[in-house]
Amino acid sequence: MQMESANKGIVTEEMLKISKKEGVPVEHIMKGISKGRIVVLKNINHNIEPVGIGERLRVKINVNIGTSMDHDYPEEEIEKYRIVENIADTIMDLSTGKDASRVRREILRISKLPVGTVPIYETAVKMLESGKAIVEMDEDSIFRSIHEHLKEGVDFITVHAGITKDLVERMKGARRTVGIVSRGGTFIAAWMLHNGKENPLFKDFDYLLEIAKEFDATLSLGDALRPGGLPDSLDQYQVGELLNISRLVRRAREKGVQSMVEGPGHVPLDQIEMNVKLEKIITDGAPFYVLGPLVTDIASGYDHINAAIGGAVAAFYGADFLCYVTPAEHLALPNVNEVYQGAIAMKIAAHAVNITRFREDYMRDMEMSIARGNLDWAKQLRLSIDPLNASRVRKERYPKNGNVCTMCGELCAIKILRDYLNRA
Amino acid sequence: MQMESANKGIVTEEMLKISKKEGVPVEHIMKGISKGRIVVLKNINHNIEPVGIGERLRVKINVNIGTSMDHDYPEEEIEKYRIVENIADTIMDLSTGKDASRVRREILRISKLPVGTVPIYETAVKMLESGKAIVEMDEDSIFRSIHEHLKEGVDFITVHAGITKDLVERMKGARRTVGIVSRGGTFIAAWMLHNGKENPLFKDFDYLLEIAKEFDATLSLGDALRPGGLPDSLDQYQVGELLNISRLVRRAREKGVQSMVEGPGHVPLDQIEMNVKLEKIITDGAPFYVLGPLVTDIASGYDHINAAIGGAVAAFYGADFLCYVTPAEHLALPNVNEVYQGAIAMKIAAHAVNITRFREDYMRDMEMSIARGNLDWAKQLRLSIDPLNASRVRKERYPKNGNVCTMCGELCAIKILRDYLNRA
Numbered sequence: 001m002q003m004e005s006a007n008k009g010i011v012t013e014e015m016l017k018i019s020k021k022e023g024v025p026v027e028h029i030m031k032g033i034s035k036g037r038i039v040v041l042k043n044i045n046h047n048i049e050p051v052g053i054g055e056r057l058r059v060k061i062n063v064n065i066g067t068s069m070d071h072d073y074p075e076e077e078i079e080k081y082r083i084v085e086n087i088a089d090t091i092m093d094l095s096t097g098k099d100a101s102r103v104r105r106e107i108l109r110i111s112k113l114p115v116g117t118v119p120i121y122e123t124a125v126k127m128l129e130s131g132k133a134i135v136e137m138d139e140d141s142i143f144r145s146i147h148e149h150l151k152e153g154v155d156f157i158t159v160h161a162g163i164t165k166d167l168v169e170r171m172k173g174a175r176r177t178v179g180i181v182s183r184g185g186t187f188i189a190a191w192m193l194h195n196g197k198e199n200p201l202f203k204d205f206d207y208l209l210e211i212a213k214e215f216d217a218t219l220s221l222g223d224a225l226r227p228g229g230l231p232d233s234l235d236q237y238q239v240g241e242l243l244n245i246s247r248l249v250r251r252a253r254e255k256g257v258q259s260m261v262e263g264p265g266h267v268p269l270d271q272i273e274m275n276v277k278l279e280k281i282i283t284d285g286a287p288f289y290v291l292g293p294l295v296t297d298i299a300s301g302y303d304h305i306n307a308a309i310g311g312a313v314a315a316f317y318g319a320d321f322l323c324y325v326t327p328a329e330h331l332a333l334p335n336v337n338e339v340y341q342g343a344i345a346m347k348i349a350a351h352a353v354n355i356t357r358f359r360e361d362y363m364r365d366m367e368m369s370i371a372r373g374n375l376d377w378a379k380q381l382r383l384s385i386d387p388l389n390a391s392r393v394r395k396e397r398y399p400k401n402g403n404v405c406t407m408c409g410e411l412c413a414i415k416i417l418r419d420y421l422n423r424a
Numbered sequence: 425m426q427m428e429s430a431n432k433g434i435v436t437e438e439m440l441k442i443s444k445k446e447g448v449p450v451e452h453i454m455k456g457i458s459k460g461r462i463v464v465l466k467n468i469n470h471n472i473e474p475v476g477i478g479e480r481l482r483v484k485i486n487v488n489i490g491t492s493m494d495h496d497y498p499e500e501e502i503e504k505y506r507i508v509e510n511i512a513d514t515i516m517d518l519s520t521g522k523d524a525s526r527v528r529r530e531i532l533r534i535s536k537l538p539v540g541t542v543p544i545y546e547t548a549v550k551m552l553e554s555g556k557a558i559v560e561m562d563e564d565s566i567f568r569s570i571h572e573h574l575k576e577g578v579d580f581i582t583v584h585a586g587i588t589k590d591l592v593e594r595m596k597g598a599r600r601t602v603g604i605v606s607r608g609g610t611f612i613a614a615w616m617l618h619n620g621k622e623n624p625l626f627k628d629f630d631y632l633l634e635i636a637k638e639f640d641a642t643l644s645l646g647d648a649l650r651p652g653g654l655p656d657s658l659d660q661y662q663v664g665e666l667l668n669i670s671r672l673v674r675r676a677r678e679k680g681v682q683s684m685v686e687g688p689g690h691v692p693l694d695q696i697e698m699n700v701k702l703e704k705i706i707t708d709g710a711p712f713y714v715l716g717p718l719v720t721d722i723a724s725g726y727d728h729i730n731a732a733i734g735g736a737v738a739a740f741y742g743a744d745f746l747c748y749v750t751p752a753e754h755l756a757l758p759n760v761n762e763v764y765q766g767a768i769a770m771k772i773a774a775h776a777v778n779i780t781r782f783r784e785d786y787m788r789d790m791e792m793s794i795a796r797g798n799l800d801w802a803k804q805l806r807l808s809i810d811p812l813n814a815s816r817v818r819k820e821r822y823p824k825n826g827n828v829c830t831m832c833g834e835l836c837a838i839k840i841l842r843d844y845l846n847r848a
Contacts, residue, residue, distance in 0.1 A: 068830055068831060068832060068833050068835075069824075069833035069834055069835065070821075070823045070824050070828075070830040070833035071821065071830045071833075096832075096833070096835055121835070124835065125835075128834065134840065135844065172845070176797075177790070177793040177794055177796075177797050178793050178796050178797040178838070179797055179837075179838055179841055179842070180837050180838070180841050181837050181838060182837055183832055183835050183836075183837045185837065186837035186838075186840045186841050187840070189841060190840055190841060190844040193844060193845075194844065228793070228796065228797070228838075229789070229790075229792070229793025229796060229797070230779070230786070230789050230790070230793065231789075231790050231793050232793070266793075268776075268779065268780050269736060269740055269776050269777060269780055270740070270780040295736065295772075295776035296772060296775050296776045296779060296789055297789040297790075297792040297793050297796075298775070298788055298789055298792050298807055298808060298809050299772050299808075299809050300804065300805075300808040300809070300814045301808060301809070301810050301813040301814045301817060302768055302769070302772060302809060302810065304729075305728075305729050305732050305768075305769050305772055306772055306776075308729050308732065308733055309732055309733050309736045309772070309773060309776060312693065312719065312733045312737075313736070313737065316693055316694070327817075328817060328821075328831070329831075330796070330804070330829070331814055331817040331818050331821075331829060331831075332817055332818060332820070332821035332823075332829050332830045332831060333821065333829075333830040333831045334831075335821075344726055344729075345726070345729050348719075348720060348723050348726060348729055348730055348733070349733060351720050351722070352692075352693050352719035352720050352730075352733060353693060355654070355692065355720060356692050356693055356694040362654070364722055365653070365654050365655075365720055365721040365722055366601070366653075366654070366655050366721075368653070368721040368722050369601040369602050369652070369653025369654065369655050369656070369690075369721050370601055372601075372602050372652065372653060372721075372754070373600075373601050373602040373603055373652070373653070380724065380754070381724075383722055384722060384723075384724040384725060385722050385723050385724070385725070385726060386725050386726065389725040390724045390725045390755055393725060393751075393752060393755040393756055394755050394756060396756070397495065397752075397755075397756035397757065397759075399494045399756075400493075400494050404494075405494075405754070405755060405756050405757075406492055406494040406495045406756045406757040407492060407752070407753075407755075407756060407757045407758075408492060408520070408607055409492050409493035409494035409495075409520070410493055410552065411492075411493065411520055411545070411548065411549075411607050412607075413603075413604050413605050413606055413607045413609065413610035414602070414603055414604070414605060414610075414652075416558070416610045416611070416614055417603055417604050417610050417613060417614060418603070420559065420614040420617060420618065421596070421617075
């Protein structure tokens with residue numbers, strides 16, 4: 001158990017591995033875990049290398065995959081996993097298709113990365129499959145799904161424990177532009193309205209903590225009320241839920257359970273800094289896991305770029321973990337290529353922040369610049385974020401003189417100056 | 425003459441048009457022009473709507489097109505213009521192919537946007553075509569190209585007037601990782617080293633001002649010594665040139681000539697703010713025209729995303745004008761699709777900043793969010809930054825129920841809550 005060990009000042013094997021991988025003193029890792037400012041993603045039942053997320057560690061990126069009811073091809077999701085396994089730091093399987101649990105087990109089996117899920121999706125899908133309404137699900141079934149996922153080795157789960165009955169009731173008459181856009185959050189919200197009861201994940205949070213603790217899993221406290229559009233950013237519902245979540249973070253820490261906090265969503269560029277700072281202050285530095293954020297609402301088809309802008313800025317201000325967004329967001333379930341494009345875009349955002357903090361990461365950029373100055377094309381292509389793609393573009397449009405590229409040709413600045421200085 | 429009129433307190437037709445288009449009081453435009461903090465891009469010989477760039481106006485984006493010696497297909501460049509004319513705010517024609525002047529004249533004829541060029545490219549190409557070395561070009565030919573471009577109606581020209589003999593001589597023994605990456609800058613640098621003379625554009629800057637003034641053209645003071653990689657960011661050569669440029673800005677203002685300042689390039693995320701502030705302080709608020717900037721060196725193949733991150737951050741801190749970068753940057757001359765991808769990416773960056781400042785721009789995001797909340801798909805697609813592409817993605821993967829999309833299908837959060845609240 002990472003947190004209990006950290007509290008006792010015991011260095012675990014996982015802490016050592018993270019310390020080595022990040023090049024950060026193990027004491028920092030241990031203290032960070034103890035304070036709840038660093039989480040270690042690794043279920044005791046999952047045979048993977050642990051990934052550390054949080055204070056002064058590298059910014060990480062998550063890639064979502066998973067079948068949907070309208071597009072249910074498990075083998076395509078496995079292909080999505082394969083294409084990003086060397087780019088992403090974690091994978092979330094959000095399958096809601098027919099054989100969702102089979103997809104999850106397969107991803108857990110093959111993944112070398114920590115795997116996250118949203119167990120309530122399964123609870124909801126099972127209701128629909130048995131011809132019932134989602135709002136009729138019973139409380140036990142919610143916890144049963146959670147237990148099943150964690151027992152199978154899921155490393156982190158999104159639980160919408162911060163959305164409470166009073167918040168949802170206040171929302172009824174309210175003018176929220178896009179309402180609720182979190183799937184899991186909506187299930188809980190509709191359930192509470194229908195049954196007139198408090199959110200079981202909030203009410204029985206201690207039970208949730210017990211289950212998580214059994215497997216040393218990390219709770220990702222989902223923001224059911226995240227804004228679904230810029231007009232809803234930082235409204236009373238988002239902030240109200242964050243306040244609830246901050247209390248849950250404290251309770252998790254008290255019980256020695258690791259937790260992180262999920263954040264928006266759609267955020268105007270001038271509100272990203274305050275979103276991050278608010279989370280950090282209110283939760284006393286809990287790892288912040290943001291979805292993008294998207295800095296405009298109109299970039300459908302290009303939301304991976306939109307999210308890369310928001311993600312880079314959020315990480316710069318202290319967000320620890322960036323969930324990618326694909327070009328298909330707001331339009332359709334992404335295909336394999338869109339998953340890849342989304343992962344690359346968010347990787348660029350994370351890397352741009354990591355190189356300002358970690359000399360080792362920066363060295364790749366340094367080497368690239370040296371290769372550019374030397375017109376060393378083989379090395380430039382090899383150091384590119386996507387060497388195959390870079391090589392393809394260059395090959396397709398190979399210059400007359402192999403030292404340069406077709407953009408400037410013989411007018412290449414680097415070549416001219418080098419030639420001139422060599423002659424001079 | 426915009427600046428002379430502004431200095432006299434005279435409101436011109438162009439100021440009125442910009443005031444109307446931007447929704448900003450004409451007095452602000454007039455004062456901004458008078459102080460040299462706003463430029464009006466419009467040559468008296470070019471029949472276009474003027475574009476204002478600078479203090480408290482919308483962030484604008486530029487798209488570069490143009491043939492190269494290794495890829496010389498004028499009709500393809502015209503196609504590039506056509507595909508971005510409704511996305512870009514300005515176009516730069518950087519043609520260096522055989523019939524470069526013909527391409528330029530054609531772009532000037534068809535463009536409804538201000539057109540910029542780098543006249544020294546033509547001077548250099550003519551030297552090579554007549555079998556001579558670039559360093560042999562005579563000073564008059566440099567000014568002849570400039571005069572020719574402006575007479576034809578070019579609205580703004582990049583002139584590398586800030587790179588001086590002493591800076592280049594200091595660079596000789598220096599360790600700059602990527603050297604000089606500005607084409608025009610290299611021509612001047614090599615010329616100075618070869619001829620042992622001062623940069624004619626610097627030495628005879630008053631003559632340059634006279635030519636520009638004749639056509640009310642704007643000088644874009646090029647940063648020949650911009651960093652070509654993160655390791656060179658904010659080094660003494662970049663800053664030294666910026667200091668020279670700041671003095672040229674003052675001289676241009678004294679002579680009633682409009683000028684703006686070009687900036688990097690490759691800039692680590694944590695140095696973008698200081699780059700912008702340094703330029704604004706040192707030049708007393710001259711419009712700042714940045715290339716990207718790129719926040720990592722390793723994103724070849726995806727540099728449009730890299731530049732969108734840097735561009736959004738730069739604009740957020742006060743950069744006024746963003747030059748796009750395409751996915752082909754560092755690899756090849758971009759093709760038509762890459763030009764389009766680059767333009768869209770930078771448009772997202774500019775829009776993300778503009779909506780934090782202009783209510784009218786924000787309203788499109790607001791409408792989009794309302795359409796999302798209403799599951800109004802026709803409107804969502806229409807309001808997208810690229811409606812054709814968004815419609816294609818949705819059509820390819822049309823959901824079973826037309827109210828939702830294939831990502832969540834029947835589990836659509838918005839639909840569930842709406843259905844539930846309607847029933848309840």
